[in-house]
Amino acid sequence: MKHNNKNGKVVSSLGFFLILVIGVLLSAPLPAQQGSLQALDFDRVQADEAFRDGVLFLHASRTNDAIVAFQRALSFKPDDVLARLWLGRAYYFGGYEEAAEVEWRQVQVLGGGTPALQSFLNTLDNRRGFGTEIQEDQEFFPVAAFSLALPGGVSDLRVGSEINATSQTTTMGSMPGTLALRPDGWFYVANFSQDSIQVYDVNGRLRQTFTGGIQGFSGPFGLSLLPNSRLVVTSFRGDRVDIIDGVSGNILSTFGEKGIGSGQFLGPQFIAFDPQGYLFITDYGNQRIQKWTTEGEFVLSFGGDQTFHRVGGIAFFNDRVYVLELREGLGVLRTFDAFGNERDLPLESTLLDKAESIKVDPRGNMLVTSPKGLLVFDPENRSLRRVFASVEDQDQGFVFGDLDVNGNVLMSDVRRREILFLSRLSGLYSGLHVQINRVVADEFPLVNIEVAVEDRTGAPVLGLDGINFSVTEGGSGIGESVMLRRGYQIDEMGLQVVVTPSRVVPGTEYRVSVSDVISRIWNALPARDSVSIVNAGETPQILAESRGTYQDSQRLSQSVVYSPNWAMDLALRLSGNLLVREDRIRHLLVVGDGELQDNSFSQFGLEEAQGYLRNNSIVLHYIHVGTSSIDPGIEYIVKQTGGKVLSYYGDYSFETFLEDLRLQYPGRYWIEYSSRFDDDFGRKYLPLEVQVQYLTKSGRDESGYFAPLRF
Numbered sequence: 125m126k127h128n129n130k131n132g133k134v135v136s137s138l139g140f141f142l143i144l145v146i147g148v149l150l151s152a153p154l155p156a157q158q159g160s161l162q163a164l165d166f167d168r169v170q171a172d173e174a175f176r177d178g179v180l181f182l183h184a185s186r187t188n189d190a191i192v193a194f195q196r197a198l199s200f201k202p203d204d205v206l207a208r209l210w211l212g213r214a215y216y217f218g219g220y221e222e223a224a225e226v227e228w229r230q231v232q233v234l235g236g237g238t239p240a241l242q243s244f245l246n247t248l249d250n251r252r253g254f255g256t257e258i259q260e261d262q263e264f265f266p267v268a269a270f271s272l273a274l275p276g277g278v279s280d281l282r283v284g285s286e287i288n289a290t291s292q293t294t295t296m297g298s299m300p301g302t303l304a305l306r307p308d309g310w311f312y313v314a315n316f317s318q319d320s321i322q323v324y325d326v327n328g329r330l331r332q333t334f335t336g337g338i339q340g341f342s343g344p345f346g347l348s349l350l351p352n353s354r355l356v357v358t359s360f361r362g363d364r365v366d367i368i369d370g371v372s373g374n375i376l377s378t379f380g381e382k383g384i385g386s387g388q389f390l391g392p393q394f395i396a397f398d399p400q401g402y403l404f405i406t407d408y409g410n411q412r413i414q415k416w417t418t419e420g421e422f423v424l425s426f427g428g429d430q431t432f433h434r435v436g437g438i439a440f441f442n443d444r445v446y447v448l449e450l451r452e453g454l455g456v457l458r459t460f461d462a463f464g465n466e467r468d469l470p471l472e473s474t475l476l477d478k479a480e481s482i483k484v485d486p487r488g489n490m491l492v493t494s495p496k497g498l499l500v501f502d503p504e505n506r507s508l509r510r511v512f513a514s515v516e517d518q519d520q521g522f523v524f525g526d527l528d529v530n531g532n533v534l535m536s537d538v539r540r541r542e543i544l545f546l547s548r549l550s551g552l553y554s555g556l557h558v559q560i561n562r563v564v565a566d567e568f569p570l571v572n573i574e575v576a577v578e579d580r581t582g583a584p585v586l587g588l589d590g591i592n593f594s595v596t597e598g599g600s601g602i603g604e605s606v607m608l609r610r611g612y613q614i615d616e617m618g619l620q621v622v623v624t625p626s627r628v629v630p631g632t633e634y635r636v637s638v639s640d641v642i643s644r645i646w647n648a649l650p651a652r653d654s655v656s657i658v659n660a661g662e663t664p665q666i667l668a669e670s671r672g673t674y675q676d677s678q679r680l681s682q683s684v685v686y687s688p689n690w691a692m693d694l695a696l697r698l699s700g701n702l703l704v705r706e707d708r709i710r711h712l713l714v715v716g717d718g719e720l721q722d723n724s725f726s727q728f729g730l731e732e733a734q735g736y737l738r739n740n741s742i743v744l745h746y747i748h749v750g751t752s753s754i755d756p757g758i759e760y761i762v763k764q765t766g767g768k769v770l771s772y773y774g775d776y777s778f779e780t781f782l783e784d785l786r787l788q789y790p791g792r793y794w795i796e797y798s799s800r801f802d803d804d805f806g807r808k809y810l811p812l813e814v815q816v817q818y819l820t821k822s823g824r825d826e827s828g829y830f831a832p833l834r835f
Contacts, residue, residue, distance in 0.1 A: 171200035175207050176830055179809070182214050183562040183829060185704045185740075190214040205236035206809070213827075217561075219728070219736025221248055240813070240826045247557045250580050251738075264498060264512040264533055264546035267820045270328035271542045272298035272315055281328035284820055287544075300536035300543060301345035302394065302481065302524040304355060307787040308612035309529050309587020312355060312370070313536070313543065314344040321347070321357060321373065326530065326587035326818070328543070334373030336366065348395035348403070350418060351783070356403060358392040365392055365405060367418065379420035384410055387422035394481060396440040398462065399780075404445055406435050413438065413447060413464070426464030437481035437524075439490055441503060446490065448479050455479040455494075457501065475499055475508055478519070485527040495519040498533060498546070512546055529586050531579060532819075545819060554580050556823030558816045559739075561792070565810075568831035569799040572608065574707070575814050577791045577823070582738060583766070584791025585818060586612040593793070594815040597801055605797035609707070611790040617653045618708035619785075620699035621645060623667075624660045624716035625690050626750070634717065637749045637772055641715050644778045656702060660695035660714075666702075692724040696733050696744070703742050707792070710742045711767075711785050717750030720757050730757055734764040741790045743767045803831035 178193030194211035198204060212227035225248055228241055270281040301314035309326045319341045323332035335341065342362030349355060353370040363382035366375050380389045390409020397403060402423065403416045412428035413435070427435065436448030436455070444467060449456040455476025459468040479494040482501070492499040496519055498512035512533070514520045521539025525546075528534055533546040559576040575593070577585040590607040621642065626634040642657060649655055657668040696712065703710040725733060737744055745767040746758055754769065762769055766788075770781055801810045811828040 167200040171197045187218040205234045219732040221735045240824045267547045268545040273330040304347035304349045305528045346395040348397045363389040394437045396438040398440045439482045441484045480523045483526045493525040558823035558825040560825045560827040563829035596813045598811045602797045609794040611792040616708045619655045620712045622658045622695045622714045626717045648779045662689045664695040693728040712744045715747045718754040720755040734761040737765045806831045806833035
């Protein structure tokens with residue numbers, strides 16, 4: 125075993141052993157009639173040596189080596205609480221969650237339990253067994269709010285009991301329109317009264333303001349995100365639609381003008397985006413819906429001939445356009461196809477009275493915002509239920525609501541002129557799962573730590589910043605720290621493609637399909653991504669790694685031959701080991717006919733495999749090449765890691781699928797600080813802690829590290 129110090133010198137384990145011995149000799153009192161060697165605890169020295177190796181191995185993602193090292197340390201000192209605690213961490217990152225729990229329960233018995241350890245145990249309980257099957261709460265509750273910042277000002281996030289303390293009146297401040305929520309946790313707000321688009325982070329802090337340049341916005345109201353970081357903006361007073369760069373705010377194109385003719389507007393409001401490249405825009409003054417291409421070409425319009433009493437919000441889902449129509453005392457939800465032909469019977473309900481907007485959430489439900497609160501419409505069974513009600517069920521100023529990537533609903537309130545955060549009851553004050561993945565101290569006292577933040581279900585928490593993190597060493601403050609890298613800003617993807625042999629599809633046909641999958645994936649990814657092709661044979665092997673070794677997808681597919689003992693577990697382990705070495709968006713794609721063999725998980729069980737992937741932020745997806753049903757084991761591991769099943773014969777393109785993967789950011793954060801510890805020439809174990817606070821939720825983890833050895 126070797127360890128590298130910051131000067132690049134190599135210090136062997138024997139060298140570390142000698143340093144420990146000399147240190148003990150120098151510090152130990154000499155007995156009157158016995159030599160110091162007789163007083164030396166050699167078991168302690170060897171346990172400390174093995175423990176140090178284990179810590180370094182685990183921070184280097186060498187999980188198996190770390191497990192062996194910690195077991196060796198405990199063989200010398202079975203009651204070493206710290207070594208047992210770290211053995212549990214090594215088991216956890218290795219996917220052996222039951223073994224980790226055994227070790228951590230023993231730590232509690234030995235008196236080493238802490239709230240952070242109990243939090244880890246609670247997380248294991250929540251994510252195992254029936255915990256993931258429990259239906260989510262049906263109601264939302266306010267957890268925070270902030271008023272839009274005036275020009276040159278700042279926002280004022282209020283949490284918990286402070287929500288109603290200093291809210292703006294109806295005559296002051298900026299007036300919000302709709303919102304567009306980004307996949308990284310940040311969001312855009314149409315500032316209607318200030319003629320601007322503002323960008324806020326998850327803490328309600330203003331980050332950017334777009335004014336539209338010389339042309340400017342005029343009463344911006346509706347917003348919709350497009351691919352390639354573009355944003356559609358409706359100018360209600362300007363009777364036009366702008367497409368802007370979502371990063372710089374520059375206007376890229378403009379279409380529409382004032383009038384009642386084709387392609388003209390009288391107060392454009394809400395927007396629905398069709399992924400085929402079309403926009404459906406509500407025209408308030410003309411009481412109609414207009415369809416445009418994202419390039420600004422008018423296609424058609426429907427309504428305008430007393431079809432609608434008053435048109436409200438709009439949404440696009442499964443090739444259908446859903447439109448809210450407002451009538452006296454009730455609301456109507458109507459369904460049209462992409463050509464304006466009405467489909468299905470209208471849904472009339474007093475719950476929809478004065479309803480303002482409708483938005484499809486990531487789960488396929490529709491959030492309907494009314495002045496009295498928030499409703500959820502299930503398009504499959506056409507059910508409608510209220511999930512948030514205003515105080516005493518009175519009309520407020522709610523005009524728009526949408527579900528963000530962290531599971532919160534954000535609502536705009538024009539009466540109080542603020543943005544409201546809503547959370548499910550189970551998430552109001554539940555803890556975050558905070559996980560210190562690794563510590564790098566090669567340039568001690570400079571220390572880098574990687575921290576993962578997730579919710580109780582294992583979903584990443586995105587958009588956090590330095591103000592959400594508090595780092596301490598041994599309970600003492602460290603001074604200033606710097607946020608080096610945020611998972612929601614990562615632009616590089618690590619992709620492992622595991623190809624499995626087929627037992628159902630004829631060999632030639634299967635190989636042709638596999639060849640096509642490899643070729644399409646490889647050609648669709650930019651050079652900055654890391655890609656490997658792995659054959660899940662009896663002994664899994666890497667067929668191609670990086671673009672330099674890729675030559676012919678047909679040649680690669682020929683290497684995928686039938687084997688009666690092909691090992692899915694070993695292939696997943698090999699691919700996972702490659703992914704954890706790099707700080708990228710980590711995805712693992714398995715290509716197969718849906719079948720598993722009886723011994724597919726003979727060396728690493730199904731639970732260990734999914735635990736290893738999930739605990740290391742690796743998402744597994746399955747590309748189904750075949751017509752047979754998919755094995756339940758495959759469906760289980762895909763679901764547990766947050767992945768998707770994609771049919772090779774379906775309509776969903778691989779190119780679109782890969783672009784979606786790039787937007788599935790990990791909840792990982794890199795923080796750098798300067799340690800105040802005396803490292804005792806690299807011999808001393810240095811503890812550290814990370815506390816994360818986000819709205820009403822918090823979490824904590826405890827870890828430690830060693831500085832490089834120095835003579």
